Amino acid sequence: MRVAIFGTGYVGLVTGTCLAEVGHDVICVDIDAAKVEGLNNGIIPIYEPGLEPMVKANHASGRLHFTTDAASAISHGEIVFIAVGTPPDEDGSADLQYVLAVARTIGQHIERSTVVVDKSTVPVGTADRVHAAIAEQLRARGVEVPFEVVSNPEFLKEGDAVNDCMRPDRIVIGASSPQAVDKLKRLYGPFNRNHERIVVMDVRSAELTKYAANAMLATKISFMNEIANIAERVGADIEHVRHGIGSDPRIGWHFIYPGAGYGGSCFPKDVQALARTAQQHQYQPRLLDAVEAVNEAQKGHLFELIQRHFDLGEDEGVRGRTFAVWGLAFKPNTDDMREASSRRLLAQLWEAGATVRAYDPEAHEEAKRIFGERDDLVLCDSANAALEGADALVVVTEWKQFRSPDFGRLKATLKDAVIFDGRNLYEPGDVEQAGLAYYGIGRGRSV
Numbered sequence: 001m002r003v004a005i006f007g008t009g010y011v012g013l014v015t016g017t018c019l020a021e022v023g024h025d026v027i028c029v030d031i032d033a034a035k036v037e038g039l040n041n042g043i044i045p046i047y048e049p050g051l052e053p054m055v056k057a058n059h060a061s062g063r064l065h066f067t068t069d070a071a072s073a074i075s076h077g078e079i080v081f082i083a084v085g086t087p088p089d090e091d092g093s094a095d096l097q098y099v100l101a102v103a104r105t106i107g108q109h110i111e112r113s114t115v116v117v118d119k120s121t122v123p124v125g126t127a128d129r130v131h132a133a134i135a136e137q138l139r140a141r142g143v144e145v146p147f148e149v150v151s152n153p154e155f156l157k158e159g160d161a162v163n164d165c166m167r168p169d170r171i172v173i174g175a176s177s178p179q180a181v182d183k184l185k186r187l188y189g190p191f192n193r194n195h196e197r198i199v200v201m202d203v204r205s206a207e208l209t210k211y212a213a214n215a216m217l218a219t220k221i222s223f224m225n226e227i228a229n230i231a232e233r234v235g236a237d238i239e240h241v242r243h244g245i246g247s248d249p250r251i252g253w254h255f256i257y258p259g260a261g262y263g264g265s266c267f268p269k270d271v272q273a274l275a276r277t278a279q280q281h282q283y284q285p286r287l288l289d290a291v292e293a294v295n296e297a298q299k300g301h302l303f304e305l306i307q308r309h310f311d312l313g314e315d316e317g318v319r320g321r322t323f324a325v326w327g328l329a330f331k332p333n334t335d336d337m338r339e340a341s342s343r344r345l346l347a348q349l350w351e352a353g354a355t356v357r358a359y360d361p362e363a364h365e366e367a368k369r370i371f372g373e374r375d376d377l378v379l380c381d382s383a384n385a386a387l388e389g390a391d392a393l394v395v396v397t398e399w400k401q402f403r404s405p406d407f408g409r410l411k412a413t414l415k416d417a418v419i420f421d422g423r424n425l426y427e428p429g430d431v432e433q434a435g436l437a438y439y440g441i442g443r444g445r446s447v
């Protein structure tokens, strides 16, 4: 089928590439000419495992094109995806200016029956606004072209996006006509082999499904962080508690890992946006507000532990110390630092007069872009290099390569022989046996 996709961010680029991979003829549009030129020359703007070879192969085969020319893309696509960004507004609600700008562009150029698909995460009711924006342009042109706006939210995880797209656990289609449903079913047919993954519903339910999924996952994390904070105070170990509850299939093992708080471009933004939507409909979302508040507090927890440890000493506490920080990205296998817990930690350490020696396998360019050059940040070439001259180690992101360090070496290198483990990667006993002090999240020994 012929597909046009607006937006070559995570969602648009991964979706377009995977649709081309299964044989569709895809044109991706972006207003950023440099990005489009880069993509046409095999330069992939994001780090996403498996994506680069797939983009290159499909581009070479002629099934995947990149352009800034919206009009030609619209005339190409019988299905047109909107996959542009929806950054948070000042009040936390989703900013729809880019989505609605694409809608107007579509209205200015469609010539024949088109299914327009909202792929971006957009508040309930957005499909209606997209419909109105397209209709307005058609009226201005004085033409009548049949079109329908469908909600088809994405459930990709950064770092595993290609896999999620090629092997989705569900494909949600919110549409009002059987014709549009049929079209999307044909589009997604290659991803829907062996067992039925397509879930058809009305448009508003599909829009809400996306927020409900992310809010539920964020709730699980904040819930576990809250229990971890209680565990710390009552002298219990959250890791035992996690094992104790995860085996109940009603609870499950996923997303019950306590840590330094959730980050990324989705959970923080989506929980807030859903809360704003609820308020706009005169409902005070107490649970969502609490999920967000717990996470905000949790992002500061590592620093609290650090402060508590160093304030026990005779000297100036954190001031003048050097901290090795392992991990800057909001999670492993990505270079993305949006809303990353590391950003809060670094800001607090700097505010307190400390220096940071950081190492992340992928996020250094991003860190340079965000923080610029500063004397109190040294980006190191390896995890071991970050330890040199440091008083303590703080682990913020659970990259695999941080999982089994040589504790003897850590003991010999770190001036204060202490580890703050923001992702509970280590067993306290193993660390302490090597002669280091250990602080984890919710491990009953921090108070």
Ligand code: UGA
Binding pocket: 121, 154, 155, 156, 157, 158, 159, 214, 217, 221, 254, 255, 256, 257, 258, 259, 260, 261, 262, 263, 264, 265, 266, 267, 330, 331
């Ligand atoms: C999330 C959802 O998992 C995807 O299903 C969804 O499609 C996507 O948002 C989206 O809306 O686009 P993503 O933001 O890539 O995906 O990242 P996750 O893997 O969900 O992790 C989010 C954050 O939660 C990370 O900071 C991670 O460290 C944290 N986390 C995750 C925990 O602290 N504990 C856990 O048990 C799991």
